[in-house]
Amino acid sequence: MATDRLSALTDEFLSTHILSEFSYRNVVRLCLLSKRWRFLWKKITFLNFYWQDFEKQKDFEINVIISNALFHLDALFHLQIVLNGPKTADLNNWIRLAAEKKVESMSLQICYRDFSMVDLGESLFRCKNLTVLKLKSINLPKVPSNFGGFQSLKTFYVFDNPNLDDATLQEFMNMCPHLQILSIRGCVGLKKLKIRASNLICVHLGFLNPNISLQMACPQLTQINLMDYGYCRGLKLLQDISRKESVKIITLHNYGTNVVNPDIPSIVVLNSFPQLEELIIHGHCFQEMISYKISETEVTEVTLSNLKIVRVHIGTQKIGQAVNFLDFLLKNSPLCAISVFLSKRRSRIMLDKLLNLEKESRLSTAIRGWSTESKAICVLCGHYRV
Numbered sequence: 001m002a003t004d005r006l007s008a009l010t011d012e013f014l015s016t017h018i019l020s021e022f023s024y025r026n027v028v029r030l031c032l033l034s035k036r037w038r039f040l041w042k043k044i045t046f047l048n049f050y051w052q053d054f055e056k057q058k059d060f061e062i063n064v065i066i067s068n069a070l071f072h073l074d075a076l077f078h079l080q081i082v083l084n085g086p087k088t089a090d091l092n093n094w095i096r097l098a099a100e101k102k103v104e105s106m107s108l109q110i111c112y113r114d115f116s117m118v119d120l121g122e123s124l125f126r127c128k129n130l131t132v133l134k135l136k137s138i139n140l141p142k143v144p145s146n147f148g149g150f151q152s153l154k155t156f157y158v159f160d161n162p163n164l165d166d167a168t169l170q171e172f173m174n175m176c177p178h179l180q181i182l183s184i185r186g187c188v189g190l191k192k193l194k195i196r197a198s199n200l201i202c203v204h205l206g207f208l209n210p211n212i213s214l215q216m217a218c219p220q221l222t223q224i225n226l227m228d229y230g231y232c233r234g235l236k237l238l239q240d241i242s243r244k245e246s247v248k249i250i251t252l253h254n255y256g257t258n259v260v261n262p263d264i265p266s267i268v269v270l271n272s273f274p275q276l277e278e279l280i281i282h283g284h285c286f287q288e289m290i291s292y293k294i295s296e297t298e299v300t301e302v303t304l305s306n307l308k309i310v311r312v313h314i315g316t317q318k319i320g321q322a323v324n325f326l327d328f329l330l331k332n333s334p335l336c337a338i339s340v341f342l343s344k345r346r347s348r349i350m351l352d353k354l355l356n357l358e359k360e361s362r363l364s365t366a367i368r369g370w371s372t373e374s375k376a377i378c379v380l381c382g383h384y385r386v
Helices: 011-021 024-030 059-072 091-100 122-126 166-173 231-239 267-271 284-291 296-301 319-332 344-359
Strands: 046-050 078-085 105-112 132-136 155-159 181-185 192-196 202-206 213-217 223-227 249-254 278-283 309-314 337-343 376-380
Touching: 024 046, 024 059, 046 059, 059 078, 059 091, 078 091, 091 105, 091 122, 166 192, 223 231, 231 267, 309 319
Parallel strands: 046 078, 078 105, 105 132, 132 155, 155 181, 181 202, 192 213, 202 223, 223 249, 249 278, 278 309, 309 337
Antiparallel strands: 337 376
C-alpha cells in the first residue's frame, strides 16, 4: 500500500515551503483540498498578490481581500503586491497591517490606469524590521523628523519614478546606515546622484538621465552594474567614482547605439580599478569597446593584474574584432576564463576563431559548452598560459 507522503508533512513545512510559493488566490484554492489545510493560509509567511488574480474584482473588493488577508496572518516575512488599475488602492493601510506583523521584506508595484504615481504615506516608517524594500512606480514619502532610520535595511530598489529628485533620495538613504545593495532604474529626475554609504557593496544604475553626474564614496563597494549606458557614457560614470580600490566586478549593459568618443580612454579607465576581477559587457557596449582603437600609450599602461573572468554578449558585432579584443586581454592580464554568448548563426565562426587561439597555446584547456541545438552558445576558455 502506497504511503501518503503529503499528509506526513508538518503544517509548518506546508505553509512555509509550499503554500508560500503561490499567489494568495491559489493559496486559498489549495486550502480547499482537505479539512486539515483549511486554515493553513493563516500560517504562510510569504504573501503574494498579483494583478492577474484580481481581473474580475472591483477596486473595493481588492482592498477588502488584501486587508483581510494581512489582518488574519499569524506572522509575515515577505509581502509582494503587483497591481494594475485600482485607483483607490489602500496601500498605506496594507503597509500598516504588514508592519504589525513585523514584515522583513516588501516589494510594491502599483500602476494606475492613468499612469499617475502612487503616493506612499508615513506608514512605511512603521516597518522597522525591513531588510529588503523594492518600490516601483511609487513616490517616496518625506522622512518624519522623529524617525530613527531603517536600522536593518540592507537592500533598496527604486524603479520607474520620474518624480524622484536628488534631495528626496539622499534624505531617504541617510536613514539606511547599513545599506548593502542599491538599485536605481528609470528615475530620470535625478541630476546629481550622490551615494555615500560605508557598507554598500553593490550598485545597479540604469535608464537614468543621460547627463546625470555621479559622486560615489563607498569604501566597501565591490560590484557596479550600469544599464542603458553606452560604453563611453558608462566609462564617464566610472571615472567619477572616488574610491575604486575595492571594486571587483563591473557590468556595462546597453541595447541602444552610441557614437564612440575617441577622447575618452577605454582600457585605461578599467585599469584604474586595481582589484577588478570580472568584466561583463552586454549588447552595443561591447561593439563600442572593440571599435575603440587601443593606443600604444594605453597598451603600455595596462596591467589588469587581477582580471580573471570576462563575459561578453555579442549580437551582430564583427567576430574578428571581438576575438582580437579577447586576445588583447589574454596577453595583458592573468585571464583564466572567457564566457561568450552569441547568436546561433555566428556560433561556429566564433568557435573556430577561439579554437585558433587555443591552438596557439594561449589557452591551456579546450573550449567547452558547445551545443548545436541551443539558440545561444556559451564558450568557456581555460587557464591562460604564458
